[in-house]
Amino acid sequence: MSVMRYRENPLISVNDVEPSRDDFHVVGVFNPGVAKLGNQTILLLRVAESPNSVNRNSVLTPSMNFDLSSPAMTVRSLDRNEPGLDFSDSRGVFIDNRMIALTSISHFRVARSDDGRHFEIDDNIRFLPQNRAEAWGIEDPRITTINGVYYITYSAVSENGVSVALATTTDFTEFKRESCILPPTNKDVVLFPETIHGQYYALHRPAPSDIGTPDIWVSTSPDLIHWGNHRYLAGVREDSWDSQRIGAGAVPIRTKDGWLVLYHGANRENQYSMGALLLDIDNPGRVMARSRVPFLKPEESYETNGFWGAVVFSCGAIVEDDTIQMYYGAADQSIAGCEVPLKDIFDTF
């Protein structure tokens, strides 16, 4: 296994990003979508911010209010000593295992690079939560290029659940909201870069509420907006590196042996690693191979010490000369990159 992490890692850190408001600070810049625009590498950054706090006994939870004539950020203060409230997970506040608020709110920003390692972040912020389904933030974008249009799938989070939204851009300057393409609870959606037998394909990751586990499903669409023919594709594996939850990361990569899908898996210790699936080129509903072991595990300090957990979590990659350049969120806090020869990923099958 010869994963080469970039020497410059982490490529983008919290300190590289200006908060969007004076009364907020950036707690994480991570899980970026990846695309090529001309010769440049584009990262669509997930920037998570929290309200500045002066009181250690309270937790502030931000959300957007779209019921007003003009949308406004609202911040709730929750008392750490309030009975029944659970603050043990730094990402949110829970009552009876149900999340009632997030401690941060995310939006997207664009970063551009000529060499794939040094990024400049756009000053303008043009991709903020925009409707009620996004009131708690937008997260974890994936970008698929089809006929010159960049299709961005991402998690839209609100008190009504985590759904999947689709937006488009041609220049990463103007973004257009298209639709909510999958209802809650769903995330980790990647669109295939071409039609197969006249249909668009997507992988997604429903999280069932009572029966079932967080597994990867496959679906088809005539138009990228309306989705059907949902089928179970691949599930968590007991006693494996991907035993607790899985989800597709990068857009499927066409290889001569099949569609290569990089995906994350979490184990019982909530350690997130990256492995791969190989799908039939003519029928992505058929799994041909799957990583016995991950090709990337959280090992470096920036991957194990951050906002949350020991995490490598990719939302995008680029292939050149049989080598994958993969970008990933590290410990829900910063962004790193690595290069992996395709054959080394195939060696995990």
Place this chain on the structure above:
Amino acid sequence: MSVMRYRENPLISVNDVEPSRDDFHVVGVFNPGVAKLGNQTILLLRVAESPNSVNRNSVLTPSMNFDLSSPAMTVRSLDRNEPGLDFSDSRGVFIDNRMIALTSISHFRVARSDDGRHFEIDDNIRFLPQNRAEAWGIEDPRITTINGVYYITYSAVSENGVSVALATTTDFTEFKRESCILPPTNKDVVLFPETIHGQYYALHRPAPSDIGTPDIWVSTSPDLIHWGNHRYLAGVREDSWDSQRIGAGAVPIRTKDGWLVLYHGANRENQYSMGALLLDIDNPGRVMARSRVPFLKPEESYETNGFWGAVVFSCGAIVEDDTIQMYYGAADQSIAGCEVPLKDIFDTF
């Protein structure tokens, strides 16, 4: 309020239905889909069966195995004294609040009536679980008639979750599986009987896993197979008769004031009652009115004493002369019917 329950209630009971196998017994016949075929009233019955048991210390859980060359029923025996297994809900076996097996498996049967009160059940069983997504059974059908075709939406249950499937028929003799139209966890899907501005519409009820509550969403489709534009429509209401979960029941009924949607709501005591929503005739994504109080609550003995809970749960209704004939499952065990003048439902708004 003048709900008239049929004198003949329950219209269909467990004893009216022959089990599909000698080694099974019927535990419930309930939650039927409703349609008119010529002058006849059709009920598509959900028949739930359990394996016959001789050992009081074990619980038998049935499921279909579709991985064999020909599908076969398999029955697992679980020891009531096994640590970690939770048998407190008669409907299933749980580990840590996750259902690992059902104690019954459901299929559909057709019943026909000339007067809407006395039903004959077809001898032939033509609508059984048919694929892996249905391995734990098929449940709670709703029937929408569009251009002479009956579209049946129902819950497909398996170890991979509760998804929504679509089947069609023109005669209730031959049924055709169309597709899985919504991934887990989702149920309570009703299709509108006509297109609106060129789009098909559906109501559905995702059950989010971590954020959100079991609420009703609305979506559109160009072809009834692929669904998108998912939007939150109406949620549970604290301290109300519908505080814990809700879901559309009968196919939306066109009235001069808007689309009338009969829906079930469960309160904190898991009592299921029936109320209604009124939706904008041109934009079903807009709620115009909602029942302050249910128009039907479980009160009769067959509604309060059955397989599970105090439940009235409708999957279908017919409108004639400003009166609704509603059929409903009673206590997850038998089928009842009632008549309600439209104006009495509007009085609950």
